[in-house]
Amino acid sequence: MVKSEFIAKLATEFPHFNQRQVESMVEFVLRTMSMGLASGKRVEIRGLGSLHTKHIKPRIAMNPQTRKPIQTRGRKKIYYRASKLLRKTLNPDIDIN
CATH class of the missing domain: 1.10.287 (Helix Hairpins)
Structure with a gap:
């Protein structure tokens, strides 16, 4: 939807x-x-789940075209965790604790 x-x-x-x-x-x-x-x-909607952010540290990565190392910047990443009620609704045959 x-x-x-x-x-x-x-x-x-x-x-x-x-x-x-x-x-x-x-x-x-x-x-x-x-x-x-x-x-x-943290944003929580009961019965649906919660959203929160985590800080990702800067790191050394590889440029796929040149194969040279590059420094990435730190950033925030969004994580979603489904509520027990939603997981139970989606998987009624599985015991969710």
């Missing part, structure tokens, strides 16, 4: 909001989550 499908589904589920209002709310939620992640906070 892409964002536009999600917005359309929400708009039909909540008819007292028009499509533009639903789109504004979804944009606000996503922007707030992005700002939280950018500032190093």
Whole structure:
């Protein structure tokens, strides 16, 4: 499901909001989550999962074209962990603890 499908589904589920209002709310939620992640906070949505960032240290890597070593910069990487409820829903036959 892409964002536009999600917005359309929400708009039909909540008819007292028009499509533009639903789109504004979804944009606000996503922007707030992005700002939280950018500032190093953990974002958790119960029943779905959590997102958090980790800092990746600079390292020496190999340029695949020239085979020369290059220094990479440190960066933040996003990690997602599915909730137990979601994992259980996706895999009902597996015992998840």
